[in-house]
Amino acid sequence: MPAVADDDVLGAGLVKVLFAVVGAPALLLVAALACSSAVVTAPSSAPAEAPRPAAPEAAPAPPPTSVLEGIFTEAQAERGQVAYEAHCGECHGEGLGGGEMAPGLTGVAFRFRWRGLKVADIYDSVQSTMPPEEPATLGDQVYIDVVAFLLSANGYPAGDRELAADSNLLEGIAVERMPP
Template sequence: MQRIFALVAMVAVAAIAAMAQPTASVWEGIYTEAQAARGSDGYGKSCAACHGASLTGTGEAPALQGAQFVSDFNGETVGDLFDRIRTTMPQDNPASLPRDQYADILAFLLKENGFPAGAKELDRRSEYLKAIRFEASK
């Protein structure tokens, strides 16, 4: 009886783990061009002063474009990146923007890092974004 219970428990844990795994990729067009355009405006207003107008960083803030940025988040989820931006930025007033604006800014960052646009806007809910893998390459 204990073996059957242990087997059922292992199957249940495996099923839960499989459901928790990201099922989509950042390479599948997870934002729209229009959303990235809105994000460009939001970035200019809320982020460029520290991270630079061209996303290359400044002495006080890291670059948000390029190999190092992509490498830093490789293997994470888009939800992890979204939550980090949302809870820590802007540095002088964290979590002060509407979720939609954070999603738009993230769409802009994805575009500027060479990830393709698609037909559906990037969601603003972390739980959905955690199902999307951030991968440096296809």
């Protein structure tokens, strides 16, 4: 009886299809209920205020501790160079090599003068004594830009943040020797 067999096969097939259609949503519903009850009960079993890892872009970069870390920007050093040429170069020389009037500000002289000290010492010294005729007249921003230029001219690397005229910050930055 091929026709009956065909009907049976067809009938079984229909049941399977029906189960697939009805059964799958039923399973989804059960799963959804299980999930929602898990969400509701989760706070009682797990700490609700679990510390989340901070998003990388939200974490402030730690303050630099060394002149080797790229503590000023290229643009800042260039501003500093303009200010240097306007206010310092006549005595210390265009290439910072010094002259009859004033000591050089690069190379051995620079390293010997500032070794073991902090960027704050360079900033304070320059700000409070230069230019000799009228010290502390150029404004904090100009002085810190000039310090950035002096560091740049001594081979220290630029980075992606500007150096601020903030004595706490500058106190923490060691004038380390450039690695050979």
